[in-house]
Amino acid sequence: MRSNVLLALACVLFAGCSKAPVEAPKEEKAKPIEPKVDALRLYVLDCGHIDIADLSIFDRGGAYDGRADKFVDTCYLARHPKGDLLWDAGLPDAIHDAPDGVREAPFTLKVPKTLKGQLERIGVPPEAIEYFSISHSHFDHLGNGNLFKDSTFIVNAKELAHMFRDEARKDAQTFANYADLEAAKKSTFTDSYDVFGDGAVIIVSMPGHTPGHSVLLINLEHSGPVLLSGDLYHLAEARERRTVPSFNSDAGETLASMTKFEELAKASGARVIIQHEDADFENLPRAPAYLD
Template identity: 55%
Template sequence: MNIGIKAFVGLVGCIGASMVAGFSAHAEGASIKLYALDCGEIEMLDLGLFSREGKYDGQKNSAVDTCFLIRHPDGDMLWDTGLPEGLNALPEGLINGPFHIKVPVKLTDQLQELGMTPADIEILSISHSHFDHVGNAGLFARAKFVVNANEYDHMFRDEARADEQTFASYKALENAKTVKITDRYDVFGDGSVEIIPTPGHTPGHSSLLVRLPNSGAVLLTGDMYHLTRARELRTVPRFNTDPEQTLVSMDVFEDLAEIESARVVIQHEKADFQDFPKFPEYLD
């Protein structure tokens, strides 16, 4: 995987340019919509966990948990599923280790505003399998599950199964129609939505590139970064599975952002969520 990433850094320019050209021709007049969904709130009670270099020791942070819906002429895709919506029944939320988590609005209620149910999602993909990104994944087991092969192995390993609470939220995906990917993946075959391998936070962590006809390219971080400061300082969380691989993935991510002139959306950054069109409005 490391070799593939380093090769990708050198190739991303010509690949990105050709994909943009192909997408522009295909998508003229196409209706592609990108929605930001409120999938929870997270008070980070010990921000020191997010820097092995000690940059945030003694600090706290208020974060959001964002999911994204892509409505494409060829199908509806959900990227990440947030915190379990069952937490909506606990107005004060709960403490989960170093996090105070809440779900003020259910993911399914937001879909309902668009006249949708979980069964209407044709494609499910996740940045990675941490609890705040797969909390409702089991609701979408009828969708085609597109996932990095290394992440699939990570989320169904024995240690993950032993975490009964988190595993219960996505175990139904083990029986889903699954597409395991190992490289960049063009979801709809037209260059409009690409899953980008950015491992290091977890073994198969991914980011998402969405090229919109009017708004241009949007690059969703997953947990490549948790904070705007993390992007500026290149800090690596203490709990990343591979710190060195994380730094390589940061280079890949930033090269792609520059080539695409992309709007970078840090999925846990409150300001980025607030700058997005308020649901049910969208980018197109």
């Protein structure tokens, strides 16, 4: 998703709108902090919805011209006996205060449930999460980045440089959503990172969409391996057609990463989840239910 943010979001974030505020739907109460788990779990979180009036930017060759679509924006909590990892931080929770969403052509962004509220309902509030990582640093994956300033930020070294480069800082509104991560404790990697040291949760570099774009492989005992795509693919059709968005750092790298991803999916036998694909989301249990 493109990194340019969203003038309309200023209305929500800085209360500059002329309309009277609309009361947001109430969220369920937080649970007391949960103790550590004794086996790996994967929670799927609803981190927003993106209605797209014109899908054309999702293929540089025009494969989707003239079409509209709806994307889900997902985040994932991996609970491991040695700690908790949040993968991606979705659209900003502040959009929740605008029930009709925030429009920035060609997108309309909606956040029916806040990430913070969903984590609290599981009993793992943001401040209790030891590790935070991202597929990449676009606005729809780092909208709540600041919530994890006290976690260890596990990040591809090239993505870290990309998200704190001068040009990124000039996109003030997007940057403000994750600026606090600059001072966070960090663990950087180049090729892959075994989060808990036992092969259960592995971040793998798949660059191209951004310079340090990465995917996540989770080896669950009962559900089997699950491979989260990041935005290597934005929709199921992109996987079939190997389409490359027009907003993309390096098309050659992206195509090479697609080959690497398919080899990893085959070798691991993993269930592939395309993070923005509604059909994949529909087939997953929703937090507080989980895969294990």
